[in-house]
Amino acid sequence: MGTPIIIFGSSRSFGETWSAVHVVLGDNKSIPIIDLNTLSIAPYDYTYKNKEDDYLPLMERIVTHDLIVLATPVYWYTMSSLMKMFIDRLSDLLDIRKDIGRQLRGKRLYVVASFGTSLPKGFEEPFSQTCAYLGIIYEGCSFIYSGDDPDLQSANAQNIEKAQKILGIY
Ligand SMILES: Cc1cc2nc3c(=O)[nH]c(=O)nc-3n(C[C@H](O)[C@H](O)[C@H](O)COP(=O)(O)O)c2cc1C
Structure with a gap:
């Protein structure tokens, strides 16, 4: 199963995505959650002036886990712009920290996405193609609806269960 990190x-x-993650986790307190808001991660820079920020230490930590949940x-x-900045910075691992980049190969990645209106078309493509490029196994996405439409709400239970199975929480 492998140890996950979120x-x-x-x-x-502490909004709807936070609620979705906590519904998936239930009582489980052992899976670490890294809130990108609490870190200083600058946008991608071709000259790597940002290389002393929190990104590379975060990636060093992430590669000690087998399952990465975004x-x-x-x-x-x-995805949110915060998450896109995190994804863009993967380019650092192709240039200045290839050692970390290599360690991503064979890891698994899953996505939990909170949405409020309708299922977005093509949402998974950037994740699945990024994984294919980096040799990461893409495990899919749970879309968790945060709005009031009962039809859309009805799919949540199945999506929560799907995420729990991937995370090894029963
Ligand atoms: C800037 C912005 C853009 C949004 N765009 C979409 C969208 O394209 N499709 C959708 O279903 N919901 C959209 N929503 C609704 C959010 O996905 C939804 O409310 C989500 O649960 C918010 O999670 P949060 O509380 O963690 O921000 C948008 C919300 C915001 C603030």
Whole structure:
């Protein structure tokens, strides 16, 4: 199963994505959650002036886990900008820290996405293609609906269960 780590990237630390993650986790307190809001991670820089920020230490920690769970809200049909910055910085691992990049091969990645209107088309593509490029096994996505439409709410239980299975929580 492998030990998971959750990378959390919403514009608010205690909103709907936070609720979705905690519904999935239930009583489980052993899985670490890293809130990107609490770290200093600058956007990608071609000259690596940001290399002393919190990104590389975070990645050194992440590669000690076998399953990486990215938790993000759906903002304008895609991931949050906070999560996109995290993804963009993977480029650092192709240039200045190839040693960390190599350690990503064979890891597994899952996405938990909180949405409020409708299921976004093509949302998983950036995640699945990034994984394919880096040799990470893409395990899929649980879309958790945060709105009031009972039809959309009805799929939540199955998506929560799917995430729990991947995370090894029963
Ligand atoms: C800037 C912004 C853009 C959004 N775009 C979408 C969208 O494209 N599709 C959707 O279903 N919901 C969209 N929503 C609603 C959020 O996905 C939803 O409310 C989510 O549960 C918010 O999670 P949070 O509380 O962690 O931010 C958007 C919300 C915001 C603030």
